[in-house]
Amino acid sequence: DGGITQSPKYLFRKEGQNVTLSCEQNLNHDAMYWYRQDPGQGLRLIYYSQIVNDFQKGDIAEGYSVSREKKESFPLTVTSAQKNPTAFYLCASTIYRDPTGELFFGEGSRLTVL
Amino acid sequence: DQQVKQNSPSLSVQEGRISILNCDYTNSMFDYFLWYKKYPAEGPTFLISISSIKDKNEDGRFTVFLNKSAKHLSLHIVPSQPGDSAVYFCAATSPRGNTPLVFGKGTRLSVIA
Numbered sequence: 001d002g003g004i005t006q007s008p009k010y011l012f013r014k015e016g017q018n019v020t021l022s023c024e025q026n027l028n029h030d031a032m033y034w035y036r037q038d039p040g041q042g043l044r045l046i047y048y049s050q051i052v053n054d055f056q057k058g059d060i061a062e063g064y065s066v067s068r069e070k071k072e073s074f075p076l077t078v079t080s081a082q083k084n085p086t087a088f089y090l091c092a093s094t095i096y097r098d099p100t101g102e103l104f105f106g107e108g109s110r111l112t113v114l
Numbered sequence: 115d116q117q118v119k120q121n122s123p124s125l126s127v128q129e130g131r132i133s134i135l136n137c138d139y140t141n142s143m144f145d146y147f148l149w150y151k152k153y154p155a156e157g158p159t160f161l162i163s164i165s166s167i168k169d170k171n172e173d174g175r176f177t178v179f180l181n182k183s184a185k186h187l188s189l190h191i192v193p194s195q196p197g198d199s200a201v202y203f204c205a206a207t208s209p210r211g212n213t214p215l216v217f218g219k220g221t222r223l224s225v226i227a
Contacts, residue, residue, distance in 0.1 A: 004157075033214060040123065042219035043158070043203060058214065090157055101146050101207030101215050105157030 002027045004106035006091050011111045013078075013085070021076045021109045023091035030096035032074035033103065036060060037088040046089075049074055050096050078111060086113045117141045118206050120218035129227045133191040137204030137218055140185065144206040148215065149178060149189050152201045161202070162189070194225045 004025045013019045023032065034046040045058030049068040063082025068074055074093075078085045088110050092103040119138045127133045137147075145166040150158035164171040164178045164187065171178050177190045191198055204218040 035217075040219060043217040045214050048214050088155075092157075100148070100163060101205075102148060102160055102163065103215055105159070107157050108155065110155070
């Protein structure tokens, strides 16, 4: 079945550690996105990539890094520079230049910093 | 500076009645609007959308209305069911989908049996 797979679903990290969240899609979508959800804050864009080997910062990119070496994969690294990393992270994808802009989301990864 | 605003953080409705969720936007370049539904610990799922060339779109129990002059849209759910209890996000994009979706903060709908 086609879809977006995020892993791990739950992750615990000690302060000062970097962690990488995986996002893989087999929908043949060109564009991929990372959002962060905090209570009462909605979905805030971290990074996005519309083609392989290219990505842009979103509204809250500080303390995060991404790579897009393959069309199917868009991993997100939460670095120790991210001051408040505990959140629910959502990966999404879409066809590039889809006029509807409809995003397909993964199931999410919850990161907790201990 | 929020471009998409959902001013009601929560809404409670009795089962069988109408639920009306509101959304306002400030960017006049937005030309496509979407509603997503989200359950806890899951990814959002697409619910319904509307293009700026229309003022209404209906899909079963769900209808979205767009008032361009007021920069306002609303989602109507009739009749409301307990399974509709979730967080609903309004989102907008422009131009022609080449920019990432901008989301509102969401409204938590509780449908009471």
